[in-house]
Amino acid sequence: MDGLSAVQSRISEIQSRFTSNTTAAQAALWSSAASAAGLSGTATSTSAGTAGSSSAVVQAASKYLGVPYAWGGTDPSTGLDCSGLVQRVYSDLGVSLPRTSSQQATSGRAVASLDQAQPGDLVFFDYDSSRAGIDHVGIYIGNGQMIAAPQEGDVVKVQSVGSPTLIRRVLPDASSTATSSVASATSTPSTGLGGVPYASLFTAAASKYGVDPALLAGMAKTESNFDTAAVSSSGARGLMQFMPATAAALGVDTSDAASSIDGAARYLSSLTKQFGSTELALAAYNAGPGTVQRYGGIPPYSETQSYVQKVTSAAEAYR
Secondary structure, eight states, X not given: OOHHXXXXXXXXXXHHHHHHHOOHHHHHHHHHHHHHHTOOOOTTSSHHHHTOHHHHHHHHHHTTTTOBBOTTOEETTTEEOHHHHHHHHHHHTTOOOOSSHHHHTTSSEEOOOGGGOOTTOEEEEOOOTTSOSOOEEEEEEETXXXXXXXXXXXXXXXXXXXXXXXEEEOSOOTTOOTTOOHHHHTSOOSSTTTTOTXXXXXXXXXXXXXXXHHHHHHHHHHHHSSOXXXXXXXXXXXXXXXXXXXXXXXXXXXXXXXXXXXXXHHHHHHHHHHHXXXXXXXXXXXXXXXXXHHHTSSOSOHHHHHHHHHHHHHHHHTO
């Protein structure tokens, strides 16, 4: 049985559970969500499954409508938070996702815009201007609506999507054939940044600050080999290897990939404007802007010269 067949089999199993266990109230909630998504069928029929796996995600998510929000919650009997809801829904479909919204934002592959989003896609938001990175996620159900666990004191519900920061697709496209595999759906394409960890975060940060996403990915590869827990012998930390003082000045949480990438993009943009070239900006990122100013160019340090070369080569491979 290939990956897609396994997911479809799991979907059928869940639909059977809906058929036998759905209450009138749950059926009404499903109907409300299905109507918002522009889907037909009810929770007590299998019509949603024949429309494809994307509508099955909506059906699985609707089961949790009305569950109270609980920060850090992963158990619907006690409450769910936004990423706990997403993780639970996809687990019901036999698909494993990371726990937090910032980690989930690296799953699957990018969707360019809301116009191209399908029911079941994950929509991510950066609501906190004081802290860079993803801090909320919902499940798109169509027609500008999503199912999400909004906030303390609220419940899992259908609400407007608004303007998501990122959109990711975990399951195959609605037009995928039966020969497609889940493995191909849960990875980014094999060109450009395809297959690069945190690809969507590099792309988003690069667009925000006007830098090259491939260059950011090359920096992460060279700095930490994409390891968010990396600590250098000099004390630099995280994915983009910030020294504690630099991280504090930029407001970067080095343990968080999204925050680190956002900070690195912002810092690289500033250095590029200051020195007028990518090579000098990379040298300043490695050795410090004062060192580059002192030498009037890339300093004669083997580490810095090697760093510039490695990042540039890695970036070329990602273009």
